Amino acid sequence: MSAQQPDPRGGRRGGGAPRPLRWGILTKSEVDALLTAADAVHPDAVPISNSIAGRGVAGVFAARTRSGLEVDAMGVCRDAEGIVAHQSVYGGAYTSTPR
Known part of the structure; x- marks a missing residue:
């Protein structure tokens, strides 16, 4: 199969964009x-x-x-403003609280 022929599994051989x-x-x-x-x-x-x-x-x-949607939360808590998510940054050296 060449790089331009469809792969039987639904993609293309030789790289290309990943399938969604x-x-x-x-x-x-x-x-x-x-x-x-x-x-x-x-x-x-x-x-x-x-x-x-x-x-x-x-x-x-x-x-x-x-x-x-908050992603990669390492912990959550509640304060006066509502739910707060904590994230690990710099390889886990610090914890960040985005606002």
Whole structure:
């Protein structure tokens, strides 16, 4: 197969742009479950795991609820302004609290 012929797996050989993640049944059911739970309890924050599936679910959930998205949080707390996420910076040497 040359670099211009399609790969039977759906991509191209010889590099090229990576294929986007697919919107799968598992992702849709996870987002639907989060939406149902959030609708029932009205949380101030919804922690989601930092994984490939978690990132996809978090993005879709944030878009469908028109809410914010904080990534790579190492910890969370509450202050007078609401929920605050803490992030590790400079290889873990320091902790940052973005505002």
